[in-house]
Amino acid sequence: MGVNTNLTKAKSSKNDEFYTQWIDIEREIQAYLDFDADIFRGKTIFCSCDDPEWSNFTKFFALHFCEYGIKKLISTSYAQESKLYKADYQITLFEKSDPKFDDTKTLTNGKLFILDRDAGDHNDKIDIDDLKWEYLSGDGDFRSNEVKRLRDQADIIITNPPFSLFREFIGWILEADKKFLVIGNMNAITYREIFPLIKDSKIWLGATGNGNDMVFGVPKGTEVSEEDRRKAARLGYVGDFTRLGNSCWFTNLDHGRRHKPLPLMTLADNIKFSKHKEIKAKKAYRKYDNYSAIDVPFTDSIPSDYTGVMGVPISFLFKHCPDQFEIIGATESEGRGFSGDLWLGGTAQAMIDRKRVYKRLFIKSKGDPR
Ligand SMILES: C[S@@+](CC[C@H](N)C(=O)[O-])C[C@H]1O[C@@H](n2cnc3c(N)ncnc32)[C@H](O)[C@@H]1O
Numbered sequence: 001m002g003v004n005t006n007l008t009k010a011k012s013s014k015n016d017e018f019y020t021q022w023i024d025i026e027r028e029i030q031a032y033l034d035f036d037a038d039i040f041r042g043k044t045i046f047c048s049c050d051d052p053e054w055s056n057f058t059k060f061f062a063l064h065f066c067e068y069g070i071k072k073l074i075s076t077s078y079a080q081e082s083k084l085y086k087a088d089y090q091i092t093l094f095e096k097s098d099p100k101f102d103d104t105k106t107l108t109n110g111k112l113f114i115l116d117r118d119a120g121d122h123n124d125k126i127d128i129d130d131l132k133w134e135y136l137s138g139d140g141d142f143r144s145n146e147v148k149r150l151r152d153q154a155d156i157i158i159t160n161p162p163f164s165l166f167r168e169f170i171g172w173i174l175e176a177d178k179k180f181l182v183i184g185n186m187n188a189i190t191y192r193e194i195f196p197l198i199k200d201s202k203i204w205l206g207a208t209g210n211g212n213d214m215v216f217g218v219p220k221g222t223e224v225s226e227e228d229r230r231k232a233a234r235l236g237y238v239g240d241f242t243r244l245g246n247s248c249w250f251t252n253l254d255h256g257r258r259h260k261p262l263p264l265m266t267l268a269d270n271i272k273f274s275k276h277k278e279i280k281a282k283k284a285y286r287k288y289d290n291y292s293a294i295d296v297p298f299t300d301s302i303p304s305d306y307t308g309v310m311g312v313p314i315s316f317l318f319k320h321c322p323d324q325f326e327i328i329g330a331t332e333s334e335g336r337g338f339s340g341d342l343w344l345g346g347t348a349q350a351m352i353d354r355k356r357v358y359k360r361l362f363i364k365s366k367g368d369p370r
Helices: 003-012 022-035 055-064 145-155 163-175 186-192 195-199 226-234 267-273 314-317
Strands: 044-047 073-075 111-115 132-135 155-161 179-185 213-219 241-244 246-253 310-312 325-330 349-353 356-357 359-366
Touching: 003 267, 044 055, 044 145, 055 073, 055 111, 073 145, 145 163, 163 179, 179 186, 186 195, 186 246, 186 314, 195 226, 195 325, 226 241, 314 359
Parallel strands: 044 073, 044 155, 155 179
Antiparallel strands: 073 111, 111 132, 179 246, 213 241, 310 359, 325 359, 349 356
16 A cells, blocks of 8 residues: 555544554553552563554563563554554564464454563573464454453553544453553543543553653654654654654552642632732632632642632643542533533533633542641
């Protein structure tokens, strides 16, 4: 397929082909190890929707297999022909030079990679050279029974899944009651399938990168906006890279950041000293027309001594400490109304002076967490 056809295809379909950078994985994983050095010890890790020939999750855990005390690493990749965005496909030397290589299956089948023992090669430790592989019988779709059986063996699922199937992917993890760490789009926070889980502290955001640009590798020929290309280059990634300003980690693994209460000023001190003119100049926090709560437009302006309900930006979740605040609700997402007590009133909108306030979470203090 030519590059032009690829570009058209990329525009017309949801492009899930972007690859996580090593440094982002390393930074995030380190946060869990800092909290619990044995978090991966004796565990089976499954990197689904991954492909160690192109991407980094499997490689990362293979490299640290002995150091982290991992019991087994499983990884599956998705067949080239099933991908929505079909980049010009190049078969790796790794696959082509293997006697198992099959020139039909390389396009139609996913692959399974397993690391669980030393293959008796150049050294006595288990590492990436001991990774065994075979073709899956299907295309590696995470929803297939074949991949579900692999999921069921795992203790922790770690990957960057297709953003276009994010809701389904989280459902797929939780129906099997697994621990997980995955990358997703920040917008997912207010999806009706995801928000109730966040509200009930069943899932939360990861420890690093939150709210910052994340850079991803893309297949050659992928259309990347000039601005994203420039921003990726400014972060040191020149060439086939893009950046997403709205991606973040979602997890149900505990980490230290979520036990660090936000340092906050009292309401009186905010009004006196706030660096935000919206609060200092007005000498008050505004109230909603249709809900009994104050609007707090900046996370660092949450008053420490306010006992009622507060509407805060969604990015509050990057700093949320569940010992400090309880999450009560959110405004609607995706322009869809939502009835039920998670959401604000029948209109699911927060209004001030009859104008809609853009996405808000509603929180309440749990008292001094120290
Ligand atoms: C965002 S990319 C991330 C790839 C890799 N995990 C990484 O982080 O570098 C998501 C991958 O999932 C694959 N994918 C898309 N739909 C899938 C499905 N239904 N089942 C399994 N994988 C899928 C895409 O082809 C893509 O390679």
